[in-house]
Amino acid sequence: MIPSAFDYVRADSADAAIAALTEHGDDAKLLAGGHSLLPLMKLRLAAPAVLIDIGRLTDLSYVRDAGDHIAIGALTRHRALETDDLLAAEAPILRHAASQVGDPQVRHRGTIGGSIAHGDGASDLPAVLLALRATLVARGPSGERTIPVDDFFTGFLETTLEPTELLTEIRVPKVAGAGWSFQKFNRRAQDWAIVGVALVRNGSTGIGLVNMGSRPLRADAAEAALAAGASNADAAAVADEGTEPSADLNASVDYRRHLARVLVGRALDEAS
Amino acid sequence: MEISVTVNGSVHAGDVEPRRLLVHHLRDDIGLTGTNIGCDTSSCGACTVLVDGESVKSCTMLAVQADGRAITTIEGLADGTTMHPVQEAFRQHHGLQCGYCTPGMVMAAVSLLAEQPDPSEADVREGLEGNLCRCTGYHNIVKAVLAAASGGGAS
Numbered sequence: 001m002i003p004s005a006f007d008y009v010r011a012d013s014a015d016a017a018i019a020a021l022t023e024h025g026d027d028a029k030l031l032a033g034g035h036s037l038l039p040l041m042k043l044r045l046a047a048p049a050v051l052i053d054i055g056r057l058t059d060l061s062y063v064r065d066a067g068d069h070i071a072i073g074a075l076t077r078h079r080a081l082e083t084d085d086l087l088a089a090e091a092p093i094l095r096h097a098a099s100q101v102g103d104p105q106v107r108h109r110g111t112i113g114g115s116i117a118h119g120d121g122a123s124d125l126p127a128v129l130l131a132l133r134a135t136l137v138a139r140g141p142s143g144e145r146t147i148p149v150d151d152f153f154t155g156f157l158e159t160t161l162e163p164t165e166l167l168t169e170i171r172v173p174k175v176a177g178a179g180w181s182f183q184k185f186n187r188r189a190q191d192w193a194i195v196g197v198a199l200v201r202n203g204s205t206g207i208g209l210v211n212m213g214s215r216p217l218r219a220d221a222a223e224a225a226l227a228a229g230a231s232n233a234d235a236a237a238v239a240d241e242g243t244e245p246s247a248d249l250n251a252s253v254d255y256r257r258h259l260a261r262v263l264v265g266r267a268l269d270e271a272s
Numbered sequence: 273m274e275i276s277v278t279v280n281g282s283v284h285a286g287d288v289e290p291r292r293l294l295v296h297h298l299r300d301d302i303g304l305t306g307t308n309i310g311c312d313t314s315s316c317g318a319c320t321v322l323v324d325g326e327s328v329k330s331c332t333m334l335a336v337q338a339d340g341r342a343i344t345t346i347e348g349l350a351d352g353t354t355m356h357p358v359q360e361a362f363r364q365h366h367g368l369q370c371g372y373c374t375p376g377m378v379m380a381a382v383s384l385l386a387e388q389p390d391p392s393e394a395d396v397r398e399g400l401e402g403n404l405c406r407c408t409g410y411h412n413i414v415k416a417v418l419a420a421a422s423g424g425g426a427s
Contacts, residue, residue, distance in 0.1 A: 001312050001313075002291060002293070002296075003291045004291070005289070005290075005291055006290060006291060007290065008273060008290030008334075008336055010336075031334075031337075034332060034333065034334070034337065035314065035332060038314075038332050038333070038334070039313060039314055039332060041291075042312070042313070051290065053336070053337065055337055079326070102402070103317070103401045103402025103403075104327055104380065104383065104384065104399060104401070104402055105314075105317060105320055105327045105328055105329045105380065105402045106314065106329070106402065108323075108326040108327060108328055108383075109328055109329075109332070109333065189398070189401035190315065190401050190402055
């Protein structure tokens with residue numbers, strides 16, 4: 001399978017990438033590791049006229065202690081996350097979940113920013129960022145803005161990023177010592193989760209769901225139940241409320257709802 | 273677009289279309305057909321090569337992304353007629369039947385052993401999760417990788 005023809009622009013800085021986005025507008029897509037975009041382009045489900053390669057912006061690849069949070073460059077590869085000592089200490093769920101993305105070859109190329117900007121409800125890391133209540137940093141022609149992760153995912157493969165904006169950084173709170181669990185339920189090792197659950201208990205409880213709707217979702221009803229003092233079992237029983245899972249080869253809608261309840265229950269028990 | 277890649281130690285400069293996939297560049301432009309194309313959807317791992325020492329599925333990377341990088345393919349492992357330790361271990365332990373997945377499997381194993389020189393059996397099974405084999409049931413592949421590790425690991 002071969003992608004449609006496109007013009008290729010290699011950005012040598014974030015500003016150059018933003019300038020190229022501004023020039024080409026909706027016709028352009030950013031290329032980071034390419035492990036979400038290139039498969040879509042090979043299937044001709046995406047056919048950008050211009051591809052702006054940001055894969056060499058090594059200054060956007062980092063994991064840093066930024067005081068009250070951990071700052072992660074958008075071009076940090078999954079492999080770097082899964083071997084990072086700072087994450088192991090301060091946000092171990094993210095390090096663990098990164099080690100569960102795809103397979104080693106995918107993790108050598110794929111980036112956290114690419115995964116988040118792709119906005120796929122079936123991806124692991126968006127759910128983890130929801131559980132962590134992360135903040136995203138986007139840079140555009142008129143400067144930088146921060147976006148709470150809850151405002152970021154707006155629809156099927158759609159985010160609040162403007163066509164001229166570049167996701168530059170992911171900020172996750174330090175949650176050393178917090179209970180956490182990442183449940184990824186699939187049939188084959190390298191598959192996407194049929195359903196996944198990311199959960200962090202740090203005072204309040206944050207629960208992100210994988211593959212329970214057209215976009216990454218928070219388990220609002222279960223979180224609210226816990227905040228009102230519900231038991232783990234009672235909270236898990238409402239974990240699928242407000243979700244809109246779809247059916248596919250792997251699971252029916254009812255089975256996905258069942259999995260969400262069971263996996264949130266397991267996650268709560270593991271994190272308690 | 274003009275690119276230059278170093279493949280198995282030799283520099284290959286050439287003009288490629290931006291949409292040229294790395295695997296096609298290696299096979300059709302450079303003539304190294306040891307890297308196989310299996311699923312073509314970044315699932316099976318048959319097209320695995322090393323880019324700057326790390327395993328990558330070359331069906332999911334553009335040749336232009338490899339510009340300036342060092343690529344190692346299955347052809348680049350042996351030293352003359354002496355097989356690489358991972359290749360030798362696959363032969364000793366019957367780690368292949370039809371052989372189609374083998375180049376990718378060996379490259380993934382070389383990358384794994386570079387990152388984890390002394391893996392457990394579970395490490396090997398997880399480390400090869402990106403490579404599918406339809407013949408062996410994986411058992412002898414895992415044995416071969418463990419043998420290569422205890423035999424001195426990958427270079």
